[in-house]
Amino acid sequence: MAIVFQKPRALTDAAFHYCPGCPHGIIHRLVAEAIDSLGIEGETIGVAPVGCAVMAYDYFACDMIEAAHGRAPATATGIKRCRPDSIVFTYQGDGDLASIGMAETVHAAARNENITVIFVNNAIYGMTGGQMAPTSLPGQVTQTSPYGRDVNHCGWPIRVCELLATLEGPEYVARVAVNSVKNVKAAGKAIRKAFQNQIDKKGFSLIEVVSACPTNWGMTPQKALEWVESDMLPYYPLGVYKDRSGAKEADAT
């Protein structure tokens, strides 16, 4: 019988620890598919974050390192500068990348560091149990914003793609989502392009993946995906925010 669907080679056999309905599994798969399709597993070194994806080093079959909270782009820089022919990617959440690691993110982008950054934005700290993230929406109820995020008290959510697009440095900055089949397909294309850019030595590519956290949002997986569409995407519009090479083939919308 013909095999029509199987686990990407770039994923190990380890079972994901993620909650039921969590899109991390989809995003891991998209990254692994990109690695498989480009045939780069043997050259790839991944950098895991602190957050829900902390154990990503067990899931990706390539060489892996676990970074300190927020420091993945710096750790990736160290690796890439030593092994410029390796393919180096980071996989980071919103607290890791846009709060504690904002300086590392901005400066890696400004240097056009030739790495690929997968940024999973689900508007909440998942691993620690649902605290307000730098990307939590105005009014969003979390453990540390129990009356809803009050922007007058704790500021506005940060749009990372728009912010990085103001820099001369980065090669490619795009926002995608994984809340529908159509969006998942577009996300896969954008992630592949982000790796291809690195192979082509074009520089820093960041793919923001708007994701969901059913557990900490207190929603069913289905309702959470609907909330992505109704509440997240209006604040975080999908699209390519910077593409220095000018090619628009990754139509992220």
Next chain:
Amino acid sequence: MAERVLMKGNEAIAEAAIRAGCRHYFGYPITPQTEVAAYMAKKMPKIGGVFLQAESEIASINMVYGAAAAGMRVMTSSSSPGISLKSEGLSYIAGSDVPAFVVNVQRGGPGLGGIQPSQSDYFQATKGGGHGDYRMIVLAPASVQEMASLTVKGFNLADKYRMTAMILADGTIGQMMEPITFEDAEVETYDKPWALTGTKMQRPHNIVNSLYLKADELERKNFERYERYKVVEENEVMYEAYMMEDAEICVTAFGIAARVAKNAVVSARREGVKAGLIRPITLWPFPAQALRRAAEQVKSFVCVELNMGQMIEDVRLAIECTRPVSLCNRTGGMIPSPDQVLSAIRAAQKGVN
């Protein structure tokens, strides 16, 4: 005959690092060690190496972590407040068992402190600094020559034991110029099968990591690491004993304080006071046995430090308080004069400490 060159201590570190095979430097500017970065910025691009000024001390130590994990000889340098910022990374490097070389050209503290020489990061360097159970090899040069030779030694030890070796210098040795040679230290190389190189589809993936969620596994990791530390303690202690053969007063001092103390020991001898000096070159592992042996011979100790009394605790521990130990110190960037140390030796001799 090896060529003698006149160099600043900070530059000697940089040149020695390059000679030790270091081709990757990540740092952030801070006085009084910036000459290390300046030297690297000039040299690295010309020898196929990488100098990168990071956005922060935190980023630079995490770049070091990545480069070390990739199997390269890599270093960073800083001064006291910067080392505080790097301490998180030092803990991760220790927890992941990767080798790194770090330089602290100390300045006065706490806080922003000052920019004059100090030894007040002794506790931070030898007792941890970052969180968790870990050690670093801490080397304390007392001359520009030692800045160079201990740098090569540090890279060797870091690779040999898969841990951080730190040069704990101070602003004086960093800034002063002395004639040195570069041919007295042998560069050793070690296999790094654990390094991140890409699997090349030839082996299972390597994982560099310090996360162990199962308590018994983490405990085992820490036990294993401390077994390795025990080997370091048994094999790598370095110290200088000066005029100790018949000494009745043992002066202990490291780094620049030992240079001052040595003068005072000579002056004391001229007065007929039998003083000697034990200068730890490795602050960790600490030369506890040498001090214990000295305690059987001398009647008291004088500990000379550029801080409020930090190494003195290790001296007392080493000799198990069997002899009086007095402190002769300046702090905040001040340096004791040989006369101040001589007075302390005289006082120890009279037993009035």
